[in-house]
Amino acid sequence: MTLSSLSSHELDFIDDDEFHEECGVVGIWTTQDAASLTALGLHALQHRGQEASGIVTYDGNQFHTHRGLGLVGEVFDDPRVIASLPGGMGIGHNRYATTGETQLRNVQPLYGDFEFGGFAVAHNGNLTNAQLLKQSLVRRGCLFQSSTDSEVFIHLIAISLYSNVIDRFIDAIKQVQGAYSLVALSKDMLIAARDPLGVRPLILGKLPYIQDENSWVVASETCALSSMGADFVRDIEPGEVIIIDHDGVRSIHPFADNTSSRFCIFEYVYFARPDSVIENKSVYMARKKIGAELAKESxxxxxxxxxxxxxGVPAAIGYAEASNIPFELGIIRSHYIGRTFIEPTDQIRNLGVKLKHATNRAVINGKRVILIDDSIVRGTTSKKIVEMVRAAGAIEVHLRIASPPTQHSCFYGIDTPAEEKLLAHTHSIDEMCKLIGADSLGFVSADGLYRALQEDKRNNQNPQYCDACFTGDYPIPLTDHDMQLVKSK
Structure with a gap:
């Protein structure tokens, strides 16, 4: 195996025991320099996808696109690249693959030439009936150029019998199942949409410093607005379609009353950047409150x-404050390891956590330590960190997790292992504790997590969030997955 033959997942072997983010999207409607603003937004959303990045702009006459594998700073490191993307309208995308391999053909935004003109789309989330729709579309003569589920949108729009762009777009989203936050660009408008349950985040912002009052931003998180000096306006609602054109902003609700909020609860636990505000909640403060609930419960x-x-930092601060136990940075993380240049042999894999984390012996030696982490996936990283802390002189190591046990896979846009590879799916908490090597192990309860998010508790009849990774309660049908299960029997 040579380095050039390694997939991005293999290159990221140090992180193979973590959940990986989904994708980040940005849309700009203004009169100048959309590409630069989009790139700034993508930089701020880098945590949502590190495999690839792309931007499509429109200058009033033609569309321009640049896409590449790697981080935003790698794909758009040359000023000539931004200069090659003129225009005041643009959309951008950071990718972490949940469906489709990491190849340039899968990098978004996806673009197509239609009878009404060019059209580009960027998608955060995952469609649960993409394979069923793809089979039908292929039978109708559609030729797929990528292996990503997002291309389904392009073909559904292409074959729609409606005459205008918006009606075609709505026709398409009414046929898909799953989680999606979309930004799309035609020569006349910028479109943004969330699925009827609003599983993935999407917000609307304003660019106040640009002379044109009709200058808008759409992005996955508010941290993207901060990076470009934009003001937050509001969250785009579940099932809402926002249209921005030369007349301003208008809203359509094509799903009538079939919408409710089942926002992904794991955004608050891990995925969103701590300085973001989502659904009117500070992510940082939510994580501190989760830590405080964890201290109360275990x-x-x-x-x-x-x-x-x-x-784990905000939750640990919350735990320390609630328990009156000193908070210390007993583990230091290297922010410069990136993707290792070393071929991942078994020996190097065993050293992977040490490349990424180092213990601060001065605050650990001789101490009873409470370790705070956001989740346990396979458990291999937790085991190695506990071993490291013991080796640094800790006399006791108690592991506390700022989420309930992750027992189920996500099908809505988060890259998670199969259920049989999730430690909490196959082991009890006592068994997990023994395997990890901690003196004790505790998780925040589902009710505690909901209380931290200002809900009394989880309503079993009408849960306020999508928490399927903890409960197995999937709010959107898993059509493709269920079909595969039937075929395998």
């Missing part, structure tokens, strides 16, 4: 609270 006597960086 407190243990100890000398120091230590986060597993970086995602």
């Amino acid at each position: 407190h243990v006597e100890a000398d120091v609270v230590v986060p597993v960086p970086d995602s």
